[in-house]
Amino acid sequence: MLTLYFAPGSSSMAPHIALHEIGQPFEAIELSFHKGENRTPEYLAINPLGQVPTLVIDGRPLTEVAGCLFYLASAFPAARLLRDDAEDQARVVSWMSFIAATLHPARRQGLDHALGIYAQAEARLGANDWAVGGAYSIADIHLFRLFWRFNSSLKPPPEKFPNLMAHHARMMARPAVIKTLQAEAAVGYELPGQGGSERKSAV
Secondary structure, eight states: OOOEOOTTTTTHHHHHHHHHHHHHEEEEEETTTTGGGSSSHHHHHHHHOOOOOOEEETTEEEESSHHHHHHHHHHOOOSSSSOOHHHHHHHHHHHHHHHIIIGGGGGGGHHHHHHHHHHHHHHHHTOOSSSSEEEOHHHHHHHHHHHHHHHHHHHOOGGGGGHHHHHHHHHHHHHHHHHHHHHHHOOOOSSOOOSSSSSOOOO
16 A cells, blocks of 8 residues: 655656556545644654655655655656666666655745746756657656746746646646646645645745
8 A cells, every 4th residue: 555645736746657657456545834833743653854755655755756766666667767778777766766865945036036947957868858868758747846846936937848748738638647746736836936725834
């Protein structure tokens, strides 16, 4: 049994999308950071950092976006979220490391810095449909969630990031992404500028 603890609009959106991609039944448990539900003793016993996502696999918690995505791709190969080729797998890991270590914290260092970092992601993606090897993968899910947030909140001119905007459009057409966005918007995002029944505090 798979259980995802998530906060709508946060980084947990990435494994939420992957769960819809693999097509396996799962339980989704919403946590409100605004209400402090991520700081309860019960949740801290599962994830001592009080963060999301946490993916519980038959009672065993797994944390961090990249770890959750890699597990789902590896455990359910029929979804084809990770290719068999060792070099392609390494490039997926490279992309996700860049996303987690460089892209994700960029906004905290100011708009100019963030724009420069996203320009690097724009160049790295290039005119490719997908991030690695011409095939959709968990790297695309991870990249989409970050750019979705960046694009929705800061609304950069579309011509500034044409490759990322085209990737965003391809992702927005995927049924798994549509399902996830609908499910999370129905709960209400806690992130500013994300629409839905928006809450007041940022995650």
